[in-house]
Amino acid sequence: MTMFLRAGSMVVAALLATLCFANEKSEPNPALSPYWDPIKQLAFGDRVINPDERDVIRVYLNVRADDASTVPVVVKAQIEQTDREFIKAIYVIVERNPSPMAGVFHFTPESGRAQVETRLRFEDYSFVRAVAEMNDGKLYMAQRWVKAAGGCSAPNGKKLSESLLGKMKLRFDDETITYHKPNLVQLMIRHPNESPLAANFDAAQIPQFVRSVKVTYDGKPVMQAEVDFSLSDNPNFRFFFTPEEKGLLNIEVEDTHDRKFSHSITISEGIPLPGG
Amino acid sequence: MIVDLPVRQVAPGNFVHYGSFEERSPQNLGDNANIGFIVGSKCVMAVDTGGSFAVGRALRQAIRRVTPLPVCYVILTHVHPDHFFGAAAFVADHPQFIAHKNYPAQLAARSRSYRNSLQRDLGEAAAGSEIIPPTVLVAERLQIDLGGRTVIVRAWPPAHTDDDLTVFDELSRTMWFSDLLFVRHTPVVDGTITGFVAVMKELRALEFDHYVPGHGPDDLPWPQPLDAQLRYLTVILDETRAAIRNRKTIQQATDEVGLSEAGHWVAFELFHRRNVTAAYAELEWE
Numbered sequence: 001m002t003m004f005l006r007a008g009s010m011v012v013a014a015l016l017a018t019l020c021f022a023n024e025k026s027e028p029n030p031a032l033s034p035y036w037d038p039i040k041q042l043a044f045g046d047r048v049i050n051p052d053e054r055d056v057i058r059v060y061l062n063v064r065a066d067d068a069s070t071v072p073v074v075v076k077a078q079i080e081q082t083d084r085e086f087i088k089a090i091y092v093i094v095e096r097n098p099s100p101m102a103g104v105f106h107f108t109p110e111s112g113r114a115q116v117e118t119r120l121r122f123e124d125y126s127f128v129r130a131v132a133e134m135n136d137g138k139l140y141m142a143q144r145w146v147k148a149a150g151g152c153s154a155p156n157g158k159k160l161s162e163s164l165l166g167k168m169k170l171r172f173d174d175e176t177i178t179y180h181k182p183n184l185v186q187l188m189i190r191h192p193n194e195s196p197l198a199a200n201f202d203a204a205q206i207p208q209f210v211r212s213v214k215v216t217y218d219g220k221p222v223m224q225a226e227v228d229f230s231l232s233d234n235p236n237f238r239f240f241f242t243p244e245e246k247g248l249l250n251i252e253v254e255d256t257h258d259r260k261f262s263h264s265i266t267i268s269e270g271i272p273l274p275g276g
Numbered sequence: 277m278i279v280d281l282p283v284r285q286v287a288p289g290n291f292v293h294y295g296s297f298e299e300r301s302p303q304n305l306g307d308n309a310n311i312g313f314i315v316g317s318k319c320v321m322a323v324d325t326g327g328s329f330a331v332g333r334a335l336r337q338a339i340r341r342v343t344p345l346p347v348c349y350v351i352l353t354h355v356h357p358d359h360f361f362g363a364a365a366f367v368a369d370h371p372q373f374i375a376h377k378n379y380p381a382q383l384a385a386r387s388r389s390y391r392n393s394l395q396r397d398l399g400e401a402a403a404g405s406e407i408i409p410p411t412v413l414v415a416e417r418l419q420i421d422l423g424g425r426t427v428i429v430r431a432w433p434p435a436h437t438d439d440d441l442t443v444f445d446e447l448s449r450t451m452w453f454s455d456l457l458f459v460r461h462t463p464v465v466d467g468t469i470t471g472f473v474a475v476m477k478e479l480r481a482l483e484f485d486h487y488v489p490g491h492g493p494d495d496l497p498w499p500q501p502l503d504a505q506l507r508y509l510t511v512i513l514d515e516t517r518a519a520i521r522n523r524k525t526i527q528q529a530t531d532e533v534g535l536s537e538a539g540h541w542v543a544f545e546l547f548h549r550r551n552v553t554a555a556y557a558e559l560e561w562e
Contacts, residue, residue, distance in 0.1 A: 066550035068389070070557050072526050119526075119557075123389055125396070153393075153550065154386035169561070173523055186525075188560065197388060234557065238525070276521045 027063075027145040030127055035095045043091065043101065049131060049139045054079075056140040057090070057132040065148035068122045068155050070232045075130040077114035081107065087114035089133040094230050096126035098197055102230035108221055110242060112182030116223070117238035120230055121155035121195070122148035156195045156233075164190040166261035168251060172273035179269065182240035186275075187215070189236070189253055189261070195229045210235050212254045217267070218247035243267055278305060278334035283342075286494065287448035287486040289315045289425060291342060293335065294493060295326070297461055297542050300358065302401040305330045306394070309358040310490055312452070313339050314445050316422025319348035322371070323443050323452050323488075325362030328394070329404030332362020336369075347371050349420060351429060352410055353454035353490070354437045355382040356466070357390045363408035374418065375410035376431045376439035383407065414441060432456065434467040435475035436490075444484065451484040459492030459501040462508075462541040462548055469513055469555045476506050492542075508537050516555040517562070526556045 030036070040049065060074040077087050086109045092102045107114040120128070129143040167190040177183055189210060196207035209229040215222040222241040241249065246268040253261040265274075283291040292312040300306040306327025313335070314321045320339055325332040339347060350366050352375040353359055363373065387407050394402045412418070418429040428444040436455045443452040455464065456479060465472055480502060487494055489501065496504075512534045519529040530549045538544050 062549075066530060067553045070553050072553075074527075117525075124392055154389050156385040156389070171523070171560070173525075175523075190561070195385075232557075234561070236557075275523045 030129075030143050030145070033095060033127060035100075036127070036129070039093060039095065039100050043093075044131070044139060047137075047139055049141045052140045052142050054140065056087070056134075057130055057142050059128055059130045059142050059144045061128065061144055061146060063145060063147060065122060065146050065153075068148040068153040071120045071122055071146065071148055072117065073120055073128060074117045074238075075105075075115065077132065081109045081111055081114055083109050086111075086135050087132045088135050090114060090116060091129075091131040091133070092116070092118070092120075093129040093131070094120055094122060094126050095129060096124045097121070097230045098123060099228050099230055101228055103225050103227040105239075106221070106224040110220065111222065112240045112242040115240060116225075118227075119232040119236050121232055122146060123155050123197075124148075156197070165192075166190060166253065166255075166259065168253070168261065168263035169274075170249070170251075170263070170265055171275040173275065175272060175275070177243060177267050177269060177271075177273060179243055179245060182242050184238060184240055185249070186236065186238045187213070187251060188234060189213075190234055191253075191255065193229055193231055193233045193235055206256050208255055208257050210253055210255050212252075213237065214252040215239070215241070216250050216252075217241055217243055222249075278307070278330055281307075281331070281334035281338045283312060283338045286488060287445070287450040290445055290448055290450045290486065290488070291315070291338070292488050292494075293326075293338065295358070295491065297491070299546070300327055300397050302398055305401050306358060306361060306398060306405075307331045308491075309356075309455075310488060310492075311335055311359070311362070312488065313342075313347075314422060314425070314427060314443070314450075315339075315343050315345065316425040318345065318421075318423030320345050321349040321351065321420065321422055321427060321443075322347055322366060323351045324353050324359040324454065325350060325366065327358040327361050328398060328402055329362055329364050329406070330401065332365030333404075335362060336365050348422070349374055351375075351441060351443055352379060352408075353441045353443070353452075354439050355379055355386060356437065356455065357394060359454070359490070360407070361390075361394060361402075361405040364404055364406040367408060372412045373408055373410045374412045374414060374429060374441075376441050377413045377415045378434075378439040379410055379413070382437065382439055383409070432475050433471055435472040436464065437467045440467070440475075449483075449485040450488065451482060451486070452488040453479070453490060455490035457487065457489040457501060458505055459489040459494065459496060460542050461491040462544050462546070463505050463551070464547050465509070465512075465551045465554050468558055469509060469516075469551070470558065473506065473509050473513060476502065476509065480506075504540065508534070508541065511537055512551055512555050513559075516552060516559050520556065520560050520562075526553060526560075529556045 171186040173184040250264040311324040515533040
């Protein structure tokens with residue numbers, strides 16, 4: 001899938017270069033967007049994407065983004081994860097970014113809820129699209145229009161000291177864990193998540209950005225994602241996991257320079273959870 | 277086309293044009309920041325050039341109405357497009373373009389998106405606007421003689437951006453703060469909020485007779501505008517830290533933090549949530 005993210009990104013960037021910027025100030029019709037067809041073809045080929053009449057998935061964010069470098073987005077499943085029917089992947093796409101596929105997030109029935117929150121960069125006003133892939137292969141899509149990138153707001157340009165690279169932090173919404181129910185956790189990764197699109201970027205270099213994140217609990221998958229430089233610097237994820245008993249929450253992160261970072265924390269009733 | 281860019285002589289030899297608080301548009305041509313110039317006996321120094329070529333050209337004409345002396349220096353006070361997109365209007369004068377040592381890296385990372393958004397917001401009115409790279413970088417402090425008038429350019433640690441310069445005219449004791457000081461207009465944090473607060477405490481110790489903010493008028497007696505901005509930033513700092521301590525999300529923080537400040541600032545709805553977003557992303561690592 002990482003191969004797809006890479007190869008797909010380049011082709012789409014080439015396609016975009018041939019389109020003139022429409023520069024709409026008001027929300028365009030998502031069905032008529034010239035940006036979407038080439039992305040859809042690359043990512044999903046001829047598969048049918050159902051208009052989401054079933055309300056399988058929703059995208060939450062502010063129409064007027066506050067900071068183009070840090071736009072929080074929430075993608076929420078509206079259906080339960082069951083063994084019979086579940087969302088196995090959520091694709092998050094920033095249609096007008098040079099590399100539109102921001103991330104592919106994989107879920108299982110044990111995920112509890114198919115939901116992910118992250119922070120995105122925006123190069124321009126754009127639709128954010130979320131496509132849910134069901135266990136039977138059906139696809140459902142929702143989207144929101146976002147006005148970002150105005151004024152002095154810029155998608156790139158923050159810096160990070162190298163010594164902090166790969167440092168991780170976990171924050172929990174609750175102070176203690178509750179077994180047998182979905183618990184929300186935030187994963188923070190110190191990483192510049194470089195965009196190769198900066199004007200000073202040497203084309204011979206491989207830009208350094210986080211490309212995969214694997215979260216397990218006692219060895220079982222919780223959340224797995226392939227991601228891209230459409231994510232903000234210091235990539236940030238919020239997701240659910242459902243512990244049945246005491247165990248180890250483990251994070252494995254890999255970047256485009258093949259560096260591996262890991263972090264883990266023991267989860268148990270009675271042990272206070274970090275977060276404040 | 278700006279026919280006659282109004283400037284006011286705030287102190288002998290120091291001329292300021294006050295930009296509009298509106299969002300930039302084809303009508304205002306990106307004339308949204310305070311810009312101006314300082315005139316010595318040999319040379320003129322422009323302090324920022326405005327948000328488009330049209331504004332830069334109008335500033336150059338305003339200089340010509342005052343003096344025939346050459347424009348030897350153009351200060352690029354920081355990396356924001358409302359301050360620098362008029363620089364192309366001065367290229368033919370072959371001035372030194374002076375910026376902070378951190379400016380080139382930030383400019384490179386942002387230039388593509390700044391060009392696109394200028395085009396989107398101004399359309400044809402953006403014509404001629406270009407990004408001009410600096411020719412002189414300042415690491416700490418640079419002293420410039422304009423002829424009978426010494427100007428001190430000072431580079432600050434990360435605050436409003438990570439490449440803020442101030443300009444001080446020693447003769448008239450005029451301090452040009454650029455965007456280290458917003459008056460009435462909501463302050464903007466694009467560098468670091470902790471750094472901005474620390475730098476403001478240093479600004480408090482400076483001595484001068486006249487001040488020029490980056491946005492807004494100079495009608496409040498000193499140090500009122502500085503105290504107002506410090507209060508705003510401290511409220512965001514304290515309340516965002518509290519939100520993080522109380523396990524609130526970035527969305528909850530942007531909905532709740534700093535609302536007591538809403539009545540005090542122009543364009544609050546455009547910039548306040550952005551400031552809280554940036555503050556949260558910085559402070560959650562503390």
